[in-house]
Structure formats: C-alpha cells, structure tokens
Amino acid sequence: MSGDRDKGGSGATVPLAELRDPAFTPSRKQVADLIETIAGGDEETARAAAHALSRTQSPVAARVAAALEGRSPQERARLADALRLLAGRGDDDVIVAALVQSLADPEPRVRKAAARGLGKIGSDIASDALERASREERDETVIRALDRAQSGLGRDRERVPASAIETDAELDRPRRVVFRCRRGLEPLLAREIEEGIGLATETERPGAVVAVSRGPLRIFSKSRIALDIAFEVRGPASAVDPAAAAAELLASSEARSILAALTRGPVRYRLAWDDGGKRRGLTAAITRRVADLTDGAIADDPRAASWDVLVAADASSIELAPRWVDERFAYRSADVPAASHPTIAAALALAAGVREDDVVWDPFVGSGLELCERSLIGPYARLLGTDVDPRALERARTNLEAAGARRFDLSVADARHFDVSGVSLVITNPPMGRRLVRGGALDELLAEVAWRAAAVLAPRGRVVLLSPRPRVTREAFESGNLVLERERPVDLGGFEAVLQRFRK
Template identity: 50%
Template sequence: RIASALAAPRTVALLRTRVRGVPRVRLAWTSGGHHRALAWATARALVARTSAIVNDPRAAPLRVEVAPEARGTLVIVPEVRPDPRFAYRVRDVPAASHPTIAAALARLGGVRPDDVVWDPFVGSGLELVERARLGPFRRLCGSDLDPRALAAARENLAAAGISNAELLLDHACRAHPPGVTLILTNPPMGRRVARDGSLGALLEQFVRHAATVLVPGGRWVWLSPLDRRTERFARAAGLTVEAGPHVDIGGFTARIQVLRRPGA
C-alpha cells in the first residue's frame, strides 16, 4: 500500500515540483525505528511499480513520513542540509548577512574588472566574499566599528581563498576608501542593533557620506530597513534609486535598493 501510494501519479507529480530530475525519497516511519524488513519490501515494491521515483535511503533530498501499518497520510518533507556553496562561513557575528542575501546583493551589483568594492558595515564579510566569487575586481575593502566583526570577516575571507581584501577599523560615516565603484552592504537593522531610535539619523548621515565616496558611474546595492527615508536621502544626494523587492529579515522586512551616481 505504501509503494502504491508513492507511485500514484498525483504523488509523483507533487514530488517533481520539489526537485529537478527524477525524485529521490527516503522512507521515515512515524512510529520511529528502522523497520528494515518493511523498508526493503517497500523499496522492492516501488521499483516494481514505477521508475519515476527512486528510493535513496542515504542522500535523498525528500523524506516521506509514513506509518508502518500504512494508515493515515504520507507527509513529504524536504531534507535540509548545510549548503556546501557557503562552507566558507566559518565565523559569524550578530546581525550579519545570511549568505544567500549576500549572494543576491552581489549579483545585483554586477561585475566590472576595475571594481573597487567597499562594504562599510562589513560584519562577517559575506558580501565581499560573494562579490569576489563573481569575477575580477581591482580592490576589496571592508570597514566596521567592531574588531570582532573584522576578525570574523578575515576568517571567512581566508576560508574562501581570498587573501587580498583590506579590512579597516573605521566608522561607515568617516571611512573614505578611494575610487569606490561599488558599495555592497547590509546596514544595521533597527530591531537588532539601533534600539535607541537613532537608526534613521545614522542612515541619513551614511547616505550623504557614501554618495561622496562613490565615483561617477558607480553603483550601490544594499538592504534598507527604512527604504522610503533612504530613497529620499539618496535622491537629495544626487543618486538615482531603483527599488527592489522586500526581504524578510527574521520577522521584519527590509527592501533591496540599487543606487547609482550619474556620470561616466
């Protein structure tokens, strides 16, 4: 009965929406235990019924939870494993970017071989890692007020095989690396860091400062926790603003913004 339920066209169609190629599944018993004899019998019966699903008890991306007595409902659960793509993240700091967000920001920023990349709130360094992985650049620079963040960034960059990034202990509103063509950053988020109501003032000061750091023709990609205010600040500083999607950041939202300084 279990094999028949798995081989049913509706089940196969559902499984195919969750993976690429032929779905591979692993049986898991709701009552616990291995039930090896039943598992083998179910696997043989599944092979006899269909080639559209493969039983893979070791590395299947989907787990099928079912009662050994074949009653109730089949529950399909994606297996969540660490992504080897982000194995370089060996250190973390509070409020740092998730690597998938860092990767998305880097891709939106694009690649120019003459890029001088600055992350003014470098945190654990993931935006710099992801930009370096995309293609050639001239310089990578990150700054932060927290020595622990710089230490974490240094370790993550080293784990990713990047040895030529510059990490500076400096305030985002004072640091002024020369020739910056691309700013990639995930700034402090209000509910996590700036709990005293000063976040808006910090972001306004930073936007005005960063607009002077960015060279003509430069671009800037970030997550803004106060997107309407930062858009207003950016336009007042002479930047163009392209609004991207909202992103859920652990229970509240920020918005991706792509800013550019007109010019060469």
C-alpha cells in the same frame, strides 16, 4: 523551579515566523532566549525554537544540558528532546551524558525524551544505557520508548548498504526543479538560474523559481541565492483521499525514476508537510501505503533518510528534496550577531553586477559575507570593509581568506567618517534595528552613512543594500545626487527589508 537560568539572553522573543524560516540562523546571543522558549513557550513555538537552535553556528549542547537543572517536568522533557536535535554537531558526548542522566529522572516524560534521543545517537554508551534502563523501568510508556530506541539501534547496525545522494547522475528526462529562496528574491534567482546555470525558467511563485532540467544535481549548486532545491511531482488539483493521493505521487513512475537515478543504495525518506503541520495520522497512512505500493523499495526511515518528501497541504503535489552536502558557503567559518545569511549576500552581489575595476566598500562589513560573495562572482580591483567592532573584522578576515579573496583592506572605523576615494560600488546589509541599533538612532545612522557613501562614490558608481528603512535611505541617497534604479521588498523571516539599487 529554580531561578538559576542561562544569563546570556536578552529576554526577547523571536517571532514564530522567523523560527520556522529554514534560513534563520540564530546568533550566539539568542541561544539563551531560544532555550527559555523551548522550556516555556507554547508547544508549536517551543518545537520551532528547538529546530532553530539546531541551526546555530557554535556548540550549544552544554548550555541546554545545564538548563535542565531546577526545571519543571514539562520543561525538562522539552529540553531533553531538544538535545536530540543537536546530535551530530561535534558535541555528542555532552548530549549522551545529559540524556543518560535523564534516564533516571523521576518524570516519565523526561525518560521517554531521553530514550528517543539516545536511540537517535546510537553510540555504545547510549546502547548500554538503554539496555540498563530497560531492565529497571516500570512505566509502560517509557518501556515502549526504550524498546523503540533499541529496535532502531538494531536496525541501524543491520542496515547495509548506506544510502547517499548521487550528485553527478542525470535524470532520464527533464524534470521540474524547484529552487527555493527568500520571498522577494525571485527575479534575481531566476536571472541567476538562466545566466549562471544555463536553464530556462518556467515559473516564479512566492519564495521559489521553477526550472526544467535533467541535472546532474551538482550543477544546481551554481545557484548561490537558492536556499535549497527539490524536484516537483504534480497530481490532480484536489484529492478526495489525501493519503492515497500523496502516496500515489510518491510511488509514481516519475517520482521513482528521480529517486532511483539520484540515490546510491536503497531509497529512504522522511515525510513532512510544506506548511509545517504535523498530521501524524495522515503521515502514517501515507508511509504505509507507499510501502505497499512499492513493495518496500521506497522506505520511510527518518533516521537515515537521503530525501525529504514535502507534501502540499491539499496533497496536490510533492517535492523531493535531496539531502546532500551544501559546500557553497564553506568559507563561512566565523560569524557575528545578526550577520547576513550568505544567500542574501549572494543576492546583493548579483544585483550589484561586476566591473573589473570595481573598488568595493561595505560600510557595515560584519563577518564580511557581502565582500566574500562579490569576490566570488567576478574580478575586482579592491575590497574595503569598515566596522566599529575589531572582533567583527577578525571574523571578516577569516571568511575572506577562506573564500580566496585577495586585495582586501579591513579597517576599524565609523563609516560616517571613513576617508576613502574612488569607490565604484557600495554593497552592504546594514544593522536591522531589532538586534543592534534601535528606533531613531538607526534612521540617523543610515542617513549619515548614505551621505558619506554618496560623497565618496565615483561617477556611474553603484550602491546596493538591503535597507531596513527604505524611505530614509532613498531620501538620503537621492539628496546626494544618486538615482534609484530599483527596489523590491524582501522577506527576512517575519519582517521586511527592501533591496535597493542606486546609481550616481
């Protein structure tokens, strides 16, 4: 093995729980660490790291392709397979070139991975490369992979019409809609659903709020706190035959009614398990039974699925999650390491509330998402953001302008000494310690910024933050004559912070 590796990494390991969190968006600085995890981690962690890498905001295919050099056969196979997940992000030419080269790799596992990837991308170059490799290949396992890839490309060419989600269609009657969120944000999400969408909520459970609605689907996008939505179809509490139970739920009149109403074209789905498990044999049994029960009207087709079907581990329920274009955060075109996820920024903005005369300050503005979200939920007088990094302010300006924000000022400044007055709202998601500031230095920074915020806050002003050190911020704000109104732990994918709201 070569010692030449991507030099951008810190050597840190991202926890598996965070890798599997669908809301985790890796920073550019974590790309090298993720590549090494894909290559050398255990199978479960490597798979989760590959999926996390596909959620990065910037092109990374070239770095993964370069990392193939000098690796062991297993590492090359894993990295080639990871390239498959990066398709459709604007750098498919790089991916195709790397996978075509990998078709000539001496290791069969690498050639199989390359065949799978080229079969997914499906360009003319990929098709020609698969055809050439099929004529020359001698390993039976690789030949089968090449045949499957070519067969898939043939189905893609024959597939008409296309399948898509209808966002303006309504259901035949009210159905259970699951809004998923970060654990700890359920009360805020329920409030948003009731006040912002006008739906009555039925239940709250860890990481989700359930409401009942006929739709249309587009109204659910009014929730800015939800990570995604799905329609829940319930069955018996326990099943003797999980494959039969799950298949019958998916083929039920309730599920078929939902799928038919919201799908333009044939219904295609990808089946997965809500606990992240694979269960390949059970999955295959379910998809075969669904095809039999529906005469092929509901087709298992991960290549062109318009629905994700999530099966409960005990097969007592399924969730039908539509694959639709989420345009809620289209303004987010620029990012910084350890930036907020926009759904968290939206939760902070809702927790802060709206006053028309608000002068809003984010002491750790980063890419500006908290200010963007505050600007979108209601009127304000002025938005202020400070950061010690000029590059962060450039990205915040880009995002704020894209969000349509007006009357904002961004300053290169240390929040501990920022000269401002008349602030009615401080809203921030400060550094979380693991990536930017560590240990006692973080405690000191948070306390000093809290004292400064308390000093510049107008009477009856509010502070809303996601604190990585809740005791430190609580004591600091209370020493500045602020009253803690509420606090609640929030799961950030492997570690907790606390959402706090204070009033002066």
